[in-house]
Amino acid sequence: MSEQDKLNELVSVHLGKAGDGSVVNPYVTPDDVDKNLLVAVPRYLNRVGYGIDDKDLPFEGYDAWNGYEFSTLLENGFPVSGTLKFVYPANTPNIVESKSVKLYLNSFNMAKLIDSVEDIHIIEEIIATDIGNAVWRVNDDDPLKDIDDWRLDIDVSIHIGDNDTIKPFRHTYIPLEEVVDVESLTFDQYNESEDIIKNANQKGTLKVRSNSLRSNCRVTNQPDWGDVYIHIKGDLPTKESLLQYIVSMRRENHFHEEICECIYKRLLDKFNPEELMVGCLYTRRGGIDINPVRATDKHMIWELGHIQDAYQLCTKTPRQ
DSSP states (O other), X not given: OOHHHHHHHHHHHHHOSTTSOOOXXXXXXXXXXXGGGOOEEETHHHHGGGTXXXXXXXXXXXXXXXXXXXXXXXXXXXXXXXXXXXXXXXXXXXXXXXXXHHHHHHTTTTOEEESSGGGHHHHHHHHHHHHHHHHHOSSTTSOOOOHHHHGGGOEEEEEOSOOOEEOXXXXXXXXXXXXXXXXXXXXXXXXXOGGGOOEEEEEEEEEEEEEEEEEEOTTTOOEEEEEEEEEEEEEEEOHHHXXXXXXXXXXXXXXXXXXXXXXXXXXXXXXXXXXXXXXXXEOOBTTEEEEEEEESSHHHHHHHBSTTOTTSEXXXXXXX
């Protein structure tokens, strides 16, 4: 079975066959928490095509998820609702498939697990454990890593009531669409190719963003919209070709995490920069948004952004 066939089999558990938009065995979410709803997808299946070695990753990174429709019940039946954020590192063997996450979080809707809002940490610990099981398990027959090994890598926070927000990235990123003469260019490539990116033959630091990112759901073929942030230091691409490259994702069918890693790896291979960070802030679908960030080192991620902080809600881009 090919890597793509394995992926299609995994992601079709809740959504049907990849690419045809069908839905088989529609699932009605249960009244009790069901961790078995979570579908783990091995990262290597998405990485082999870009020459990314799971055992020697060319980046540090995080995947940050926001769930805007989280709700559960107190023992007295009163509903508690808020925004849930969880973050796990890019070196986990697996990701969790987004539809399965939605169904899993919905399984808390009618569950009565706590007596008061002050006990919400109990819910956070349950979710951290279940997500941790999914992203760290290599296969069903292998024992999990000791909980102390991975629990600290899965951060979960439920934000109830009014909460302060902060910019997702600390620095200022210039919109490519404002510094590129879009009308003078031709945009006719809608499948990703590293050949699109051209060398500007100059060194420096470039911090840009673009709201022209669109890729497609691997399962349903429906569009996924996002804003991409790029920080690169060293040899630089031309701004025009970088924007053309971002647009070329328009017919790609990949997970959000894979799009981010693809952009990162192409820039890394092409320019071997001193510093590189790529962050993709996707719009929400089904009440959930996914925000992968990859960078040359962990220090750079923390220095440039707040996305990876599960305990801090970030402001949204206009499209989000």
